[in-house]
Amino acid sequence: MPSAENMDEGSILVRTLHLSCDPYLKGCISTMFKDSPFAIKPGEVVCGIGIGVVEASTSPEFNVGDMVSGFRVPWQTRFVTKTEGFSKIEVDSKIKAIDYLGVLSMPSFTAYVGLVTVGKPKEDETLLVSSAAGGVGQMVVQLAKARGMRVVATAGSDDKVEFIKSLGADVAFNYKTCGSFADAIKKHVPEGIDLYFDNVGGEFLEAAVANMKDFGRIVLCGMMSQYSLAPEMRYGVKNMFDVVTKRLSINGYNVGDHYARPEYQSFIEEVSTLYRKDKLKYRIAETRGLENAPQALLDLLDSKVCGKPVISIASDSQV
Ligand SMILES: NC(=O)c1ccc[n+]([C@@H]2O[C@H](COP(=O)([O-])OP(=O)(O)OC[C@H]3O[C@@H](n4cnc5c(N)ncnc54)[C@H](OP(=O)(O)O)[C@@H]3O)[C@@H](O)[C@H]2O)c1
The missing domain is CATH 3.90.180.10 (Medium-chain alcohol dehydrogenases, catalytic domain)
Structure with a gap:
């Protein structure tokens, strides 16, 4: 040694x-x-x-x-x-x-940057978040609720759905048993999505695009559904023209760009304060x-x- x-x-x-x-x-x-x-x-x-x-x-x-x-x-x-x-x-x-x-991890900060800095959430807006039981998703749900949003969240098992509900999501559903993604989103978000926080990409992203409101925003955080696929097997989203007709904005980001910015301190302050008061679970x-x-x-x-x-x-x- x-x-x-x-x-x-x-x-x-x-x-x-x-x-x-x-x-x-x-x-x-x-x-x-x-x-x-x-x-x-x-x-x-x-x-x-x-x-x-x-x-x-x-x-x-x-x-x-x-x-x-x-x-x-x-x-x-x-x-x-x-x-x-x-x-x-x-x-x-x-x-x-x-x-x-x-609670103070890189994925947690990723949630903060994607939701707050990139997504610019507003009170009473409807947020859809995929892979909501993961390191990023569980924080997105709670930070969005703390900002007065209506939160609709998805995950791939009933246990995960129960966990997301326990975090305060207004609606949570199992995307593996819901049938058509687009129909399931429409059922739970008939008013349309203001902000979609995408952790999975692929077919679910396509279904979210189909359900966006005019001038909606999509935050591309990650693409869990695509990482294991060879490039030629990756899913091609077919309704990109909806981005034009609905005047959507789509933004990707890398959390690594944000550590040296003031938002890192804002994240630490907000999250550690909420966590200390038992107003945040992780x-x-x-x-x-x-x-x-x-x-x-x-x-x-x-x-x-x-x-x-x-x-x-x-x-x-x-x-
Ligand atoms: N942009 C950035 O700077 C940045 C930084 C960190 C992480 N990320 C990205 O953020 C996303 C979330 O990261 P995380 O650390 O919280 O991981 P995570 O969401 O916990 O990732 C694992 C989960 O992904 C879901 N998943 C796997 N295959 C899937 C599929 N085919 N379709 C839908 N969901 C699938 C599974 O949950 P279910 O059981 O619910 O399907 C699995 O438990 C990832 O895409 C990651 O790459 C981005």
């Missing part, structure tokens, strides 16, 4: 506590992100967002015992790293280390043990997870 005596200047030895399991890792280990800095080649250690505790330091900024979070945490029990990309986190009786991969689906990490990622991609998956790998990881 390295120690401060044999580590490069400006480094930390970190013992990993929690690892975030996110859909983008699929892109990192496949060819989808092959030219991106996040690409993980065969034989390399998987790495993603994570939390750990500093056990040795040659950096003036970090002390032994500091809790840190980083975007390039390897799926290992311990690692030595330069401190760039790592920041200290504060924990207390309410906000635990794991909450930085939960379900973490915790897997214990590094040896179970690959299965946790497979389960996420196979739609078996309700909530935000996190892998906890240290015996004291309840901090």
